[in-house]
Amino acid sequence: MKNYDVVVIGGGPAGLASAISSFDNGVKVCLIERETRLGGILKQCIHDGFGSIMFNENLAGPEYGQRYIDEFNKDDIDCLLSTYVTNIKKEEDGFTLTYVNNKGLDYLKCKALILATGCRERTVKQVDINGDRPSGVFSAGTAQNYVNILGEKIGKNVVILGSGDIGLIMARRLTLEGSKVLDVYEVMNHPSGLPRNIRQCLFDYDIPLHLSTTVTKVFGKGRVEAVEVCKVDEQMHPIEESKQIIECDTLIASVGLIPENELAESLNIEIDPKTKGPLCDKNFETSVQGVFCAGNCHHVYDLVDYVSKSGITAGKAASEYVKGTLKQEEKISFNLPSKKIFDPNKLICIMCPNGCELEVKDNEVSGNKCERGKKFALDELHNPKRSVCSYVKTTFKDRPTLSVRTNKPIDKKLIFDVMKLINDITIDRHVEVGEIIIENVLNTEANIIATSKL
Ligand SMILES: Cc1cc2nc3c(=O)[nH]c(=O)nc-3n(C[C@H](O)[C@H](O)[C@H](O)COP(=O)(O)OP(=O)(O)OC[C@H]3O[C@@H](n4cnc5c(N)ncnc54)[C@H](O)[C@@H]3O)c2cc1C
Incomplete structure (x- = not known):
C-alpha cells in the first residue's frame, strides 16, 4: 500500500x-x-x-x-x-x-x-415546490455545466428561482446564448447575489427581478410548460391572491x-x-x-x-x-461572508467584487477604492463598456468547448455582434491560455483570448 x-x-x-x-x-x-x-x-x-x-x-x-x-x-x-x-x-x-x-x-x-x-447545490427538491416533475428543471450549477462545458442549449424561455450569484451569472450566460430569461424570483425582500452581478447580469439585459416572490408549482408533462409564482408575506407564506402562471420551458433553481x-x-x-x-x-x-x-x-x-x-x-x-511542530489551537466559528444590499439607485462598480458605490459630480468620481472604479464610472456615464466571456466550439469530443473572453472591455452595444463572431468559430488544435482567437474584434482594439488550455 x-x-x-x-x-x-x-x-x-x-x-x-x-x-x-x-x-x-x-x-x-x-x-x-x-x-x-x-x-x-x-x-x-x-x-x-x-x-x-x-x-x-x-x-x-x-x-x-x-x-x-x-x-x-x-x-x-x-x-x-x-x-x-x-x-x-x-x-x-x-x-x-x-x-x-x-x-x-x-x-x-x-x-x-x-x-x-x-x-x-441545494436543489429544487429542497425548496417547497408542488406540481409535476418534468424535464427542464435544473440547479444553476448543473445548467452552467451543460452550457459552458458541454456547449448545450438548455431551453428557450427560462425562469430563475433565487437571486444567488450562480443564478444571476446564468441569467446573463443564457441571454448571450440566445435564450429569453423571463424573470428572476427571490423569496427574500432583498437580493442575495452581489450588487455587481445584479447590475451586470440582470440590469444590463433588462431581466426583471421580483423580490418577496417564489415559485410554488411546476406544470408540464414531459417538459416544463409553465410555473406558478406567488408573492410571500413577511413570514414567507405564499399570498394566494397573488398567484400568477408564467409560461416557460425551463426552471433554474439558484437556492444556495x-x-x-x-x-x-x-x-x-x-x-x-x-x-x-x-x-x-x-x-x-x-x-x-x-x-x-x-x-x-x-x-x-x-x-x-x-x-x-x-x-x-x-x-x-x-x-x-x-x-510534529503544529501547535493545537482553540476551535473557532468562522463568520460567513457578509453581503452588501443592492440599491438600484446607486452606480455600482463592476470592476471587482468590492462593488463600490460610486458617485459622479462634474466629472469628479467619489466612492471608488481604486483607479479602476474612477474609469468605470466615467465610461458608464458616457460610453458603457463590458467584457464578454463565452466559449468557442472545438472538434474534440471530450472537450467540446474552449472558454474565451475579451482582453479588455468593449462598447456595451457591441456585445451581441461579438457573440455572433465567437459562435462562428470552431477550434481544431492545441491552444494555450492567453492565445489570441480573434484579433482586434470588430475594430475595438480588443482581442478575444483563450481562458483555458486545450
Ligand atoms: C457559479 C459560481 C460562480 C462563482 N463566481 C465567482 C467569482 O466571480 N469570483 C470569485 O472569486 N469566486 C467565484 N465563485 C467561487 C469560487 O469559484 C469557489 O469558491 C471555489 O472554486 C471553490 O473552490 P474549492 O476548491 O473549495 O471547491 P471546488 O472548486 O468545488 O473543488 C472541489 C473538488 O473536489 C472534488 N471532490 C469532491 N469529492 C471528492 C471525492 N470524494 N473524491 C475525489 N474528489 C472529490 C470535486 O470533483 C472538485 O473538483 C463562484 C462559484 C460558483 C459555483
Missing part, C-alpha cells in the same frame, strides 16, 4: 493550493480528484471576476485555476485523477483511504489529510450552496451548525487531529482568492502536523 505524509482530497483551487503549500513545506504529497481534469468548479465558471486579491487581475475562472495547475504540475506531487475517495478510516498512526478508479478499488495510507471537496461533508461525517468530525462545515481552528484543523479542511467544504466562500488562501494555511499546517 502506498504511503504519503499528506493526502489532499479534491483538485479545485482549495486542493491545489493545499497540495502546493504542503509540498513546499517539505513533505510527500498526493492529491486525489474524482474528475478527469483539475480545477474544480472553476472549469465551468467562464465569466471573469476572479483573482482580484491573489493576482490583482480580473481573470476568468479557468484562467485562475490554470495558474495553480501550472504551479502544481511543476512540483513532484502525485496526482490521481478520475479517482473517487469512498471511505476514510482513522488508524493509530494516521489514516487509510479507500478509493475507486478505472483500475478498481484500492487503498493508500497517510499521516495527515486535507478535505478540499468543495460544496454542493452547502459544504460537501460526506467524508467529514464518516470520520465523526464535529460540524459547525452555522457554516454547515467542519468546526476548525485557525489552521483549519478539524476536531479529528490530523484532518484539515480548506475552501468551500469548510464554508461557502464568495471569493476564490480566499479559498486559495485557506488552502495555503491548511497545507502548511498539515505538513507541520506531520513533522
Whole structure:
C-alpha cells in the first residue's frame, strides 16, 4: 500500500493550493480528484471576476485555476485523477483511504489529510415546490455545466428561482446564448447575489427581478410548460391572491450552496451548525487531529482568492502536523461572508467584487477604492463598456468547448455582434491560455483570448 505524509482530497483551487503549500513545506504529497481534469468548479465558471486579491487581475475562472495547475504540475506531487475517495478510516498512526478508479478499488495510507471537496447545490427538491416533475428543471450549477462545458442549449424561455450569484451569472450566460430569461424570483425582500452581478447580469439585459416572490408549482408533462409564482408575506407564506402562471420551458433553481461533508461525517468530525462545515481552528484543523479542511467544504466562500488562501494555511499546517511542530489551537466559528444590499439607485462598480458605490459630480468620481472604479464610472456615464466571456466550439469530443473572453472591455452595444463572431468559430488544435482567437474584434482594439488550455 502506498504511503504519503499528506493526502489532499479534491483538485479545485482549495486542493491545489493545499497540495502546493504542503509540498513546499517539505513533505510527500498526493492529491486525489474524482474528475478527469483539475480545477474544480472553476472549469465551468467562464465569466471573469476572479483573482482580484491573489493576482490583482480580473481573470476568468479557468484562467485562475490554470495558474495553480501550472504551479502544481511543476512540483513532484502525485496526482490521481478520475479517482473517487469512498471511505476514510482513522488508524493509530494516521489514516487509510479507500478509493475507486478505472483500475478498481484500492487503498493508500497517510499521516495527515486535507478535505478540499468543495460544496454542493441545494436543489429544487429542497425548496417547497408542488406540481409535476418534468424535464427542464435544473440547479444553476448543473445548467452552467451543460452550457459552458458541454456547449448545450438548455431551453428557450427560462425562469430563475433565487437571486444567488450562480443564478444571476446564468441569467446573463443564457441571454448571450440566445435564450429569453423571463424573470428572476427571490423569496427574500432583498437580493442575495452581489450588487455587481445584479447590475451586470440582470440590469444590463433588462431581466426583471421580483423580490418577496417564489415559485410554488411546476406544470408540464414531459417538459416544463409553465410555473406558478406567488408573492410571500413577511413570514414567507405564499399570498394566494397573488398567484400568477408564467409560461416557460425551463426552471433554474439558484437556492444556495452547502459544504460537501460526506467524508467529514464518516470520520465523526464535529460540524459547525452555522457554516454547515467542519468546526476548525485557525489552521483549519478539524476536531479529528490530523484532518484539515480548506475552501468551500469548510464554508461557502464568495471569493476564490480566499479559498486559495485557506488552502495555503491548511497545507502548511498539515505538513507541520506531520513533522510534529503544529501547535493545537482553540476551535473557532468562522463568520460567513457578509453581503452588501443592492440599491438600484446607486452606480455600482463592476470592476471587482468590492462593488463600490460610486458617485459622479462634474466629472469628479467619489466612492471608488481604486483607479479602476474612477474609469468605470466615467465610461458608464458616457460610453458603457463590458467584457464578454463565452466559449468557442472545438472538434474534440471530450472537450467540446474552449472558454474565451475579451482582453479588455468593449462598447456595451457591441456585445451581441461579438457573440455572433465567437459562435462562428470552431477550434481544431492545441491552444494555450492567453492565445489570441480573434484579433482586434470588430475594430475595438480588443482581442478575444483563450481562458483555458486545450
Ligand atoms: C457559479 C459560481 C460562480 C462563482 N463566481 C465567482 C467569482 O466571480 N469570483 C470569485 O472569486 N469566486 C467565484 N465563485 C467561487 C469560487 O469559484 C469557489 O469558491 C471555489 O472554486 C471553490 O473552490 P474549492 O476548491 O473549495 O471547491 P471546488 O472548486 O468545488 O473543488 C472541489 C473538488 O473536489 C472534488 N471532490 C469532491 N469529492 C471528492 C471525492 N470524494 N473524491 C475525489 N474528489 C472529490 C470535486 O470533483 C472538485 O473538483 C463562484 C462559484 C460558483 C459555483
